[in-house]
Amino acid sequence: MKKKVHVVHHTHWDFEWYFTNHESFVQLSYHMDEVMSALENNLIDFYLLDGQLSIVDEYLQSFPEQKERLVQLVKAEKLFIGPWYTQTDELIIAGESIIRNLDLGITIANELGGYFKAGYLPDSFGQGKDMPKIYQGFGLDKTVFWRGVPNDVTEDREFMWQSEDGSKVLASNIKNGYFVGVGLIYSDDAQDLMEVIESGATSDQLVLPVGGDQRYIDFDLRERIELYNNQLDDYELVESNYDLFFDSIDEDKLQTVEGEFISSSVSKIHRSIYSSRYDHKYMNDKIERRMIYQLEPLMVLAETQGIPYKQGLLDRIWKLLSKNQAHDSAGGCNSDKTNKIIMERFIEADQLSYSAVDYLTRKIAESREEVKENDLVFFNTLPFSRKEIIKCSISLMSEDFDLVSNGEKLTYQLIETKKENSGSIRKNPEEMDPEKFYYIHDLLVEVDLPALNFTTIQVVEKSKSEEISNQAMTHGIENEFYHVSYSDGMLHLTDKVTQEKYFNFLTIEDSGDEGDTYDYSPPYEDDVLSLNFNEAAVKVTNGPLRNEMKLSGEWILPKDLEERSNKKQTQSVSYQLIISLDNQKNLLDCHLTINNEALDHRMRVLVDTKIASKKSLTNTPFGTVEREVVDAHINDWKDLGWREEPTTIFPMLNYVNLHNETSSVTCFSKGIKEYQIVGDNYDKIALTLFRSVGFLGRPDLIRRPGIASGNEFKYIPTPDSQLQETLTFKFMIQLDESFNEAKVMKDFQKQVVSVPFYQIQEMNRFTTTLKYFVSNPLPTNTQAKEFLECVSDSLVYSSLRKSRSGDGIEIRLFNPSLTDSCEGGMIELSKGMSYQIVDLKGEALTSLKNNDKIDLGSFKPGEIKTVKLF
Structure with a gap:
């Protein structure tokens, strides 16, 4: 019996x-003519348009007259489109972003057949x-991919891929790349190509x-x-598609594989692309963070309060983000001209989302x-209550003021006061109206915030301040949990709960990088520098x-690889660490x-944890992953023919953790996406x-x-990826006696989700920009x-938004x-509502119930549940 080749x-x-x-759109506009003509004229039977709708979306914006033609081919199951909007990165993109990407792709594809x-x-x-x-949440029970499956886990091309909650999909792993079949077009050696694709196949x-x-x-x-068919006795090639191929596979005979696939054993995986650009x-x-934790729940x-939910506005922003989250775009392995466009999309998405938050908070506050004049309204967009120290700015005629809530004065901490004028600007400032001067006060205030709600405090102007000024000190800073001190260029940390001391706990490492936008690689002649904060100007403020504690200074580094190889340092790089x-955090x-x-x-x-580790933990889009701090093949990867060194540089979303039976250290980040566990005892967390x-x-x-990644035939300079600019990094450190995944993520959300x-x-x-516009109250x-x-x-809150169908509100945990x-646990409602559990498409999984308390029931490891409220 012949083996069938799909x-x-x-x-x-x-x-x-x-x-x-x-640039590629020009080719696409003509390529689509070829595709549709070839299918309509029966020159080919099937065609897969790369599984993403963004290119179709843009094509139809320019050529709407082609829509019906395309729809007919999709409905006839000749042309395959979707389910993605863009082919997302899976490792450094938030889970809700991945869901929005599929949601957009499926929504658009459904309109096209x-x-x-x-x-x-x-x-x-x-x-x-x-x-x-x-995938299972969207009703997708199959997947096709290429990179990352470790040889020592499986060499099968087909297997069942399972998450820890039991969700399974049938996987087809293209071990030799999605381009392997072009050998059919260019090579007459039919037998050789058959041997390539047969390797690892689980059936005929x-x-x-x-x-x-x-x-x-x-x-x-x-x-x-x-x-080929004329040459081959044991194989029969047929025009086919993945649906027909998957239908021919007996799932019961396949092995089940779990976990992530980030191995370079069969393909380049670029395990340091997470820090490019x-x-x-x-x-x-x-x-x-703004879209998931602020704008979508704020719209709910x-x-x-009577303000329409703007799904079209959200979709516009998510399309911009999804385009930037395609695998090359997210990785940053692009030309400079491409990355300028990516940054322009980020700026557009930033302005749209920020302005939407501004509009809604103003509309609600003014309605x-x-x-009352000088009411200060705060919005909690998370579905749990919080008590937060909030940084805000207020504008007053008076230089002095009180903050009052429910008749009681609130403690606040003044950061800075600036004097401004609301009159017409003049070339000579002395000609400006003295009656129109006012003060902008930047301050901190601690506010109790009810869940998914807003609260108001009053700003009371007064003539004389009773506020105690912040005190500048020199010995260090502390709260009830930590004491941080500076001496001899080093930072020292004391855990006041356990009295554990961490000497020189935070340092900066600078090393050469002779890699590219795909991968870090040390220079052939490196000079690794351990930097501390010698001669820093130190200012300590206790409020x-x-x-x-603010440290300002400069490091002297090698200017380039040539200086580094000569152990020379002439380049000044200034820094500021705050x-x-x-209090009480x-x-x-x-x-x-x-x-x-x-x-x-x-x-x-580098953060010294004093926890000797064999494994690290970090969060994934909807769970946690545990990783070895030393790869088993770090010394024999070349002998095994691996494509790149399996350095234990890993992706992260929001945090990385080391812990043992008595101690836990977690490093959180806002934008840093790469870590490695280093040190003689593997006790230091290195955030790139x-x-x-x-x-x-x-x-x-x-x-x-x-060969070079990207284009092996040409050096493509990317001077912008040298990042010769001012860069901002935000990270946090938490010491504890134990590690709890849900608590860590809740602490993270409370810290990073700012309060509008x-x-x-x-x-x-x-x-704000929109403040200049006039606005009617509701x-x-x-x-x-x-x-x-x-x-x-025990659960992590993931999202709150209106359902795509518009008939309910979905909260996901x-x-x-x-x-x-x-x-x-529970979801407590202000009044009785109908609810049911739905999948990621919003389709019902349980019958409808009604109550003012929703018992969420038991969750399997890693399980996602979406509750839809009507």
Whole structure:
């Protein structure tokens, strides 16, 4: 019996890369003519349009007259589109972003006749462990991908891929790349190609993907199939598609594999791309947090107050973000001209999302029943109550003021006061109206915030301040949890709970980087520098709410690789590190600014945990992953023929943790996406701040020998990726006696989800861009009122938004544990509502119930649940 070879004709259409999306769109506009004509005229049977809708979306914006033609081919199951909007990165993109990407792709595809019902990611740089449960949540029970499966886990091409909650998908692993089938077109050696694709196949059903990057239609496909069939006795090639191929696979005979796939045993995986073009990663992280934790839930809150939910606005922003989260775009392995466009999309998404938050907070604040001058309104967009120290700005005629809540004065901490004028600006400041001067006060205030609600305090102007000024000290800063001191250029930390002392606990490492935008690689002649804070100017401020230590100085580094090889340092790089301790908060907050002027280097912050470790933990889109701190093949990877060194540099989303039976140290980040566990005892957490490199791809790297990644035939300079600019890094450190995944993430959310605020005043029309615009209050007064609160110590809150169908509100939570089931707790509602559990598409999984308390029930390890409220 002959083995059947399913020839799958496709293209891989990188959204952007060394070329821009604008440039490739020109080819796409003509390529689509070829595709549709070839299918309509029966020159080919099937065609897979790379599994992403972004290119179709943009094509139809320019050529709407082609829509019906395309729809007919999709409905006839000749042309396969979707399910993605763009082919996402899976490792450094938030879980809700991945869901929005699929949601957008499926929504658009359904309007065009349907979508390819498989998680198709043929080129993502590694596969995240949560993907099976994400796919199953969207009703996708199959996946196709290439990179990352370790040889010592499986060499099978087909297997069942399972998440820890039990979700399974049938996986087809293209071990030789989505382009392996072009051998059918260019080589007459049929037997050799068959041996390649048969290696690892689990049955007599083989798959041969014929396509490549931005590849044209192979009009001679049938001729080549016939040529091969005439040569082969044991194989029969047929035009096919992945649906037909998957239907031929007996799932019961396949092995089950769990976990993430980030091994370089069969393909390059670029396990240090997570720190390329840090400026983009910082922007992505900031906008993701605003969209997921602020704007979407704020729109839900606003709708309860009579303000329409704007799904179209959200979709516009998510499309911008999804384009930037395609695997090359997220990684940063692009040309400079492409990355300028990526940054422009980030700026657009940033402005849209920020302005939407501003509009809604203003509208709600100005529509309250009793609006008083200098009311200060704070908004909690998280579904649990919080008590936070909030940084805010207020504008007053008076230089002095009190903050009052429910008749009681609140303690606040004044940071800075600036004098401004609301009159017409003049060339000569003395001609400005003296009656129109006012003060802008930056301050800290501690506020109790009810869940998913807003609260108001009053600003009372007065003539004389009773506020105690902040005191400048020199010995250090502390709160009830920590004491931080500075001496001899070093920072020392004391855990006041356990009395454990950490000498020189935070240092900076600078090393050379002869890699490229894909990978870090040490220079052939390196000079690794351990930097402390010698000769730093130190300012310590102790206030009633926050204590702060500011260190300012400069490091002298090698200017470039030549200086580094000669052990020479002439380049000054200035820095400022601010370490803050809030009262009653078990977090040490670090804000580091570096003005990078050096070339070809990598900078990392090293945190000494004193915990000798064999494994690290970090969060994934919907769970936790445990990783070995030393790879088992670090010494024999070349002998095994691996494509790059398996250095234990790993991706992270929000935190990395080391712990033992008595101690736990967690490092949180806002935008830093890469870590490694280092030190003689593997007791130090190294967070990669940034990598400064100047080429898209380089050949013959120490960590990645052989041809250059990207384009092997041409050096493509990327001077912008040297990041010679001022860079900001925000990270936090938490010491504890034990590690709890849910608690860590709740602490993270409380710390990083800022509290929007709005002051009722008209003298300063430039507090936000939209403040200058006139705005009518709502016809019905807004009211601070309870809506819902999530009461759970074992779950991680993931998102709150209106359903795509518009008929309800969806709140999503998950169990972050790798191994343990848990009881989920409750969602408490202000009134009885109908609710049911739904999947990630919003389709019902349980019957409808009605209550003012929702028992979330038990959660399997890693399980996601979405509750839909009506």
